[in-house]
Amino acid sequence: MxxxxxxxxxxxxxxxxxxxxxxxxxxxxxxxxxxxxxxxGMRPGKTGKYDRLVIDVTYNQLQKTGGVSQNPARSFGCNLNLMWDTPLTKAKTVSFGIGLAYKYQKTGPKGLFFADGSNSYTHYYADSSYMDYRKNTFGNHILAIPIEFRFRTHGWQHFKVHIGGSVGYRLQTFQKMWPEKKHAIKDKSLPDVNRLVYGVHMRIGIRNWALFADYTLAPQFKSNKSDKISALAFGVSLSLF
Known part of the structure; x- marks a missing residue:
């Protein structure tokens, strides 16, 4: 048996x-x-397609006419990009990339954002010393469609440049404050948040690594009376496959 x-x-x-x-x-x-x-894995497959899952780790700054107060080291964020890479040349040195991205933008400005008395527009107050808090953050959760033209040299150990932009939807804008010896207070009620997001970005690097820069062209708030705020991010990118 x-x-x-x-x-x-x-x-x-x-x-x-x-x-x-x-x-x-x-x-x-x-x-x-x-x-x-x-x-x-870490190397591209035999199809010759590259940079299909890209993670950006960024340091973020808020930009405003006249300047926004300094952003401390905790002003970090990250992007998760799932991309389709379509070669445009036989040698696969030029390609077109399009996909879906999630962006987490977080900054730590010294001041705070407040709605006006009519709750119709938003102002940034750099001098918030009268507020009793030890730190604060301001950020966004964004869902976007990135589009890129990609240029690279031959081989896996290649030099690459990505130039593109993105358009998306601002899922949430939040402001968080930590009063002394108290739990954090989260505010998601700023009145005129601009849900439409668009901007330009660039990567330049070697193999799986690249330096990354992104500038959000769309203003943070819609009202003409609101302070004109936009976001600048720069950091490093890692392409997993």
Whole structure:
């Protein structure tokens, strides 16, 4: 009986190995199950497509006519970009990228944003010394569609330049304050938040790493009476595959 069980196991194993010599071996496969079927690790696959999952880690600054108070080191953010890379040349040195991105922008301005008395527009007050708080943050959650033209040299160890922009929707704008010895207070009620977001960005680097810069052209607030605020971000990008 044991011999029979062993024989059956060997036959199944041989059948599994023999399958590689069948018509299935002619198909492009890496024997990866599920979501990792197309995953190629840190190196691109044989398709020659690059930078399909890109993570940007950024330092953010708020820009305003006349200047906004200094942003401390905690003014960081990140972008998660899922991209489709379409080569435009036979050598694959030029390609077009389009995808979906989530952006988390966070800054720590010295001042605070306040709605006016009629709750119709927003002002930034740089001198908020009368407010009893030890720190504050201001930020956005954004969903965007990035579009890029990508230029690179030959080979995996290539030099690359990405030039593009994005358009998206501001999911949420928030302001957070930490009073002395109290829990954080989060404010999401600024009246005239501009939901439409658009801007330009650029990456320049080697292989999986690049320097990154992004400038949001769309103002933070819609009203003509509001302070004209926009965001500048710069940092590093890592392309996972």
């Amino acid at each position: 044991r011999f029979l069980k062993l024989l059956i196991c060997l036959l199944i194993a041989c059948q599994g190995f023999a399958q590689s010599d069948s018509i299935y071996s002619k198909r492009a496969t890496r024997y990866r199950p599920g979501i990792f079927w197309f995953f190629t």
